[in-house]
Amino acid sequence: MIFIAACALTTRAQAVFSQSNTATAPASMVTPPPLAPFAAESSPGLNPAWRLSGLPGNRVALTQFEPGLVQGESALRIRTQQSYGVLTHSWRGTAPADLAWRWQLVQGLAQADIRTKNADDAALKVCVMFDQPLHDIPFVQRVSLSLARAASGQALPSATLCYLWDSRYPAGTRGTNPYSARVRYIVLNGVETTPGQWVDQRRRLADDFASLFGDESAVMPPVIAIAAGADSDNSGGDSLAYLARLRWVD
Template sequence: MTKAWFGLWMVLACMQVWAQALPLPPLVQPDGAINPAWRFVGFPRQHTELPPTRFEAGSADGVAGVQVLTASSYGTLVQDTRGLAPARLQWRWRLDQPLSGGKANADILTKAGDDAALKVCVMFDHALDRVPFVERTVLRLARSASGESLPAATVCYVWDSTHPALTQGANPYTRRVRFISLQGRGAPLARWVPESRDVAQDFIDLFADELPQGPATPRDAAPAVTRVLIGADSDNTASTSRGWVADVRWAADSR
């Protein structure tokens, strides 16, 4: 192999690695502590009085994971990544106590009830020129006010005890966040549930109105992933909840 061909091969190899999002570090380290690679992000700095959601490493029924506890609070654990989503995002979660005891009923379709006892979200580097003008302007202002590089598109998978499973919609505060409730009303509590999602296809389905119209959109039309997060919030309803998340990982296989 000549030097020129070898150099080209190296470039192509690097591009292939870049094309897929980096592996996600484990949530829990071998010593039983939360992996510091997952950083805590709370509400924007102008709302620092809002209590943070608590994340505690532990185990439930022999499964090591992160316990997520809310009490009129908000918070996420975020992993920064970059690249096109592999075939599937997989994780396990369980809800021990749904949102309860608050001043309002939880309802992710309304502003007053917009809380989630558990969520796993994926943020995308969606092109700003595909975002409607008014929303694009609001997003730029929000980025400036929050000090965070807020994404133009986020897909959230939520555990919701109010609506039926597979309810889909946009966050009532911003259409930059759209969700699917994988577990819904009547889902069993205190039991680990495995999930496996094609996040690129979910992005295409949820943000179809901001993608070119025509024949079926290919899966690789989804933009790069920038972050994966887990979290929970109960600030709108002033309620409490308790759940777990474990084994969040990218999987190249189709299952």
């Protein structure tokens, strides 16, 4: 069972983690930098600080990420067509108090179900990856993570917190990703939110980490990366969403 769990982590969950391994100086040595904008400054397309990854082996098409103007807002257009994709921004250190952004869901995924493997898709998500101490992690999960790291050759994050806009469950729904217990989520906007409108979000990261991982770690560990993504490869649907003003707030 441990080996099976490790294999699951090195396939679907590995895609989320695969761009988060750039080393930087310890947080105590530098001032925490801001998050880079999605758009490149001097050329069309994505800022190179945001790196695109898909499923290992490129088994399915990549989700489309396109920076541009949306209703006068500088935003990231996120489009899935039975696809999978994650943009990852390496960022190491002690995070400021809050993470803030605004987002908009235009077309959701009616068939997606974040609680099942065969339909685990999200039309819009923002994730934070942490360097949680291994000794805080339950034994079976720790062994599974170690096997996954060895199999992938990557320093996979030990804890990932994802904020979701979901079309099935209501805001406030919390849970564990069906592929890996090291990935946990909070639905911020759900079935009660009308699509097609901007919604502002601001989250106290330490509080959310405590609510999902507090039974393991008493203190929030350093952040190692921020990610934005969407996928519809399991449920087989298409989706459209926008993400803007992703930033740290003291």
